[in-house]
Amino acid sequence: MTILHLQRTSAFDKNDFEQCVLSIKPNDALVLIDDGCYNASHTLFINFKKQNPTVLVFHIQEHxxxxxxxxxxxxxxxxxxxxxxxxxxxxxxxxxxx
Structure with a gap:
């Protein structure tokens, strides 16, 4: 079962991003939307991408x-x-x- 994870909040303000990245499986994908776009510079995200380079990550360009x-x-x-x-x-x- 594949899951599309939509992250709407910033890890700089809330802790749900940590729960999100811990639950992502290799065939899942992550989309940064709204204030979730701030997570692209967060240590959690950087470490997640290093450890999971094949997981697809997207962001809403306009956001x-x-x-x-x-x-x-x-x-x-x-x-x-x-x-x-x-x-x-x-x-x-x-x-x-x-």
Whole structure:
């Protein structure tokens, strides 16, 4: 069973991001949306990507731009909201972390 994890909050403010990254399996994917885009520079995210280089990670480009966040495209691929909708159909289930 594959899961699309949607992270909406910043690990700088709340601790649910740690729970999120601990629950991600190799065939799951992570999408940083809303304030979750701030996590691209958090130590938890950096360590997660080092330990799980094959897990797909995306971020909503407009959400990162609205927060003046530059995300390394080697770490996370920019997507649109339309692409997010497509992704929800590619995974067995979706979990929103907020």
């Amino acid at each position: 990162a731009q609205a927060r003046a966040i530059e995300i390394n495209h080697d770490q996370s691929s920019p997507i649109t909201m339309a692409k997010l909708v497509e992704l929800t159909f590619q995974y067995n289930s979706t979990i929103t972390w907020q």
